[in-house]
Amino acid sequence: MKQKGTVELQSSRLLLRRLTAGDAEVMYQNWASDWEVCRYLTWQPHPDVAATKRLLAFWEPMYSGNDFCQWAIVPKKLGQPIGTISVVRWDESTDTAEVGYCIGKPWWHKGYASEALKTVMSFLFEEVGIHRLEARHDTENPASGAVMRNCGLQMEGVLHGAGRNNRGIVDVAVYGILAETYKVKQ
Numbered sequence: 001m002k003q004k005g006t007v008e009l010q011s012s013r014l015l016l017r018r019l020t021a022g023d024a025e026v027m028y029q030n031w032a033s034d035w036e037v038c039r040y041l042t043w044q045p046h047p048d049v050a051a052t053k054r055l056l057a058f059w060e061p062m063y064s065g066n067d068f069c070q071w072a073i074v075p076k077k078l079g080q081p082i083g084t085i086s087v088v089r090w091d092e093s094t095d096t097a098e099v100g101y102c103i104g105k106p107w108w109h110k111g112y113a114s115e116a117l118k119t120v121m122s123f124l125f126e127e128v129g130i131h132r133l134e135a136r137h138d139t140e141n142p143a144s145g146a147v148m149r150n151c152g153l154q155m156e157g158v159l160h161g162a163g164r165n166n167r168g169i170v171d172v173a174v175y176g177i178l179a180e181t182y183k184v185k186q
Helices: 021-032 049-064 112-128 144-151 178-186
Strands: 013-019 070-075 082-092 095-103 132-138 154-165 168-178
Touching: 013 049, 013 112, 021 082, 049 070, 070 112, 082 112, 095 112, 095 154, 112 144, 112 178, 132 144, 132 154, 144 154, 144 168, 168 178
Parallel strands: 095 132
Antiparallel strands: 013 070, 070 082, 082 095, 132 168, 154 168
């Protein structure tokens, strides 16, 4: 596995790129301040755009590291970020990457999360050389599981009371896919 950091990626409808300080207002408006978007996430909705600016300033120096992968999801026709997708955990002992994503409510059920995940999967398997990709979701958020299944991940089980998010302690569905399975499906 050779981590490469947040390199720009593209799909037919999306540009996946680094977030910049100039994205603060759009990030705040499009998803970071929305309780419905954050309900199943581990971070609180941003109370104001200043909180979003602080987060982006915190991330900026992290982009210089090869182990930081945090992409803005930008529909090419819209030209502004509508969410993020990131590697939330690396396990170098098993060449595993765990991914997470969030999308602003106006763009739910339009295939953007699936397209972003497929694009990141391609990068992680084909360029980074991971052996395993995994993702998790609160079992009360079945739409996230649908994205994972749509991208070829298989549900491996439910960890009862193993997660904490804005709803409290929750059950977590774990999904995964190995490199050899991913290659067969391509």
